[in-house]
Amino acid sequence: MAISSSNDDDKQTLSHVTYPAQSIDWLTRLIGFDTVSRHSNLALIEDVQAYCEQLGLSVDLTFNEAKNKANLFVTVPAGANANEVNRGLVLSGHTDVVPVDGQEWASEPFTATIRGDKLYGRGACDMKGFIACALTLLPQAAKLSKSGQLHRPLHLALSFDEEVGCLGAPLMLADLQERGIAPDYCIVGEPTNMTMVVAHKGIAVYRCRVHGKSAHSSLTKQGVNAISYASRLVGYVDTLAEEISHRNDNDALFDVPYSTLSVGTIQGGTATNIVPNLCEFTFDYRNLPHMTQDDILAPIQAKIAELNAQMQARAADTGIELLQMEAVPAMTDNDSAELQALIAALTKDDKRHKVAYATEGGQFTNAGIPTIICGPGSIEQAHKADEYVELSEMVRCDEFLQKLLKSCAVS
Numbered sequence: 190m191a192i193s194s195s196n197d198d199d200k201q202t203l204s205h206v207t208y209p210a211q212s213i214d215w216l217t218r219l220i221g222f223d224t225v226s227r228h229s230n231l232a233l234i235e236d237v238q239a240y241c242e243q244l245g246l247s248v249d250l251t252f253n254e255a256k257n258k259a260n261l262f263v264t265v266p267a268g269a270n271a272n273e274v275n276r277g278l279v280l281s282g283h284t285d286v287v288p289v290d291g292q293e294w295a296s297e298p299f300t301a302t303i304r305g306d307k308l309y310g311r312g313a314c315d316m317k318g319f320i321a322c323a324l325t326l327l328p329q330a331a332k333l334s335k336s337g338q339l340h341r342p343l344h345l346a347l348s349f350d351e352e353v354g355c356l357g358a359p360l361m362l363a364d365l366q367e368r369g370i371a372p373d374y375c376i377v378g379e380p381t382n383m384t385m386v387v388a389h390k391g392i393a394v395y396r397c398r399v400h401g402k403s404a405h406s407s408l409t410k411q412g413v414n415a416i417s418y419a420s421r422l423v424g425y426v427d428t429l430a431e432e433i434s435h436r437n438d439n440d441a442l443f444d445v446p447y448s449t450l451s452v453g454t455i456q457g458g459t460a461t462n463i464v465p466n467l468c469e470f471t472f473d474y475r476n477l478p479h480m481t482q483d484d485i486l487a488p489i490q491a492k493i494a495e496l497n498a499q500m501q502a503r504a505a506d507t508g509i510e511l512l513q514m515e516a517v518p519a520m521t522d523n524d525s526a527e528l529q530a531l532i533a534a535l536t537k538d539d540k541r542h543k544v545a546y547a548t549e550g551g552q553f554t555n556a557g558i559p560t561i562i563c564g565p566g567s568i569e570q571a572h573k574a575d576e577y578v579e580l581s582e583m584v585r586c587d588e589f590l591q592k593l594l595k596s597c598a599v600s
């Protein structure tokens with residue numbers, strides 16, 4: 190598909206809807222790459238790289254170990270002020286999408302399809318819609334840069350493996366630090382209906398393996414019951430969750446205003462007449478930004494140490510193993526007041542939201558880059574069959590990015 194980079198005002202009309210041709214073209218093109226997290230994203234990355242290089246911009250790639258996935262970071266330099274070159278504003282998005290297995294779609298998920306005032310396809314809102322708008326903005330930004338009218342560099346950061354635990358972005362952030370690039374702000378374009386999300390909870394997922402000792406159920410003293418010890422720990426997780434929910438430092442801007450803990454799966458035992466030697470369960474917790482993940486983990490570890498001592502007093506080689514499966518840090522709003530004010534002024538909407546789902550935003554704030562989330566479409570449609578973005582949301586995102594670019598340019 191031809192992507193015009195010169196005609197910024199190009200608009201097309203479909204039935205009763207006027208939509209921004211370039212960002213819709215880009216979204217169509219991006220959805221066409223099947224970038225489900227288990228696949229390579231290199232075809233998409235190479236396509237974007239070629240586009241950036243055509244605009245005279247050089248890109249920086251960071252790869253996973255297998256070299257079949259890459260993050261892309263591209264900078265539109267601020268020509269007016271060489272000192273500013275390593276700072277600037279980052280527009281950030283993940284290139285991977287969740288699978289469509291077992292979902293009933295009305296149209297092919299990797300072929301963008303417009304029906305009525307919506308564009309359907311996997312990744313339409315989460316989050317190729319935002320990336321499409323950001324790519325559409327690049328030619329104009331490059332032009333301002335060349336004529337020396339950009340006073341703040343604009344960066345585009347595209348990551349891999351966000352949907353499987355935000356594994357890609359840390360490699361890119363480490364690379365930026367190594368290269369001395371310290372952006373002033375970051376906007377993560379996850380779907381928020383173009384409202385401003387200033388903070389989100391962190392998430393940590395654990396698998397807990399309780400190793401006991403088998404015995405005949407008539408000889409309980411000779412065994413160590415893995416299910417019994419697992420249930421004590423499960424009970425403790427619930428007690429801790431209850432206690433945390435009553436703390437007085439909760440944050441009412443979140444739907445659930447406290448950190449949560451929840452046990453999700455459990456397996457154990459082989460027969461009623463055998464004292465079980467193994468029980469496994471998983472749990473997760475979602476911490477408010479002002480609580481660190483260790484704040485929640487530390488009492489659980491203390492409880493495990495207590496139970497381990499009891500188990501090992503009865504039989505050596507028993508005990509509880511705790512394996513971290515996933516951890517994504519919370520995104521804090523501690524340092525983003527200036528960025529929030531800028532976004533509120535541009536969108537003429539000063540409402541601030543906080544959400545329970547995790548994004549790469551926490552990794553950006555942990556790296557010292559004040560970050561907010563703002564992007565087209567709704568999280569309600571993310572990960573579902575017939576995922577879509579409303580065309581009007583793409584228009585709003587294009588307009589927002591236009592204003593943002595203007596704020597980075599010399600007037």
Ligand SMILES: [Zn+2]
Pocket residue numbers: 283315316351379
């Ligand atoms: Zn997403």
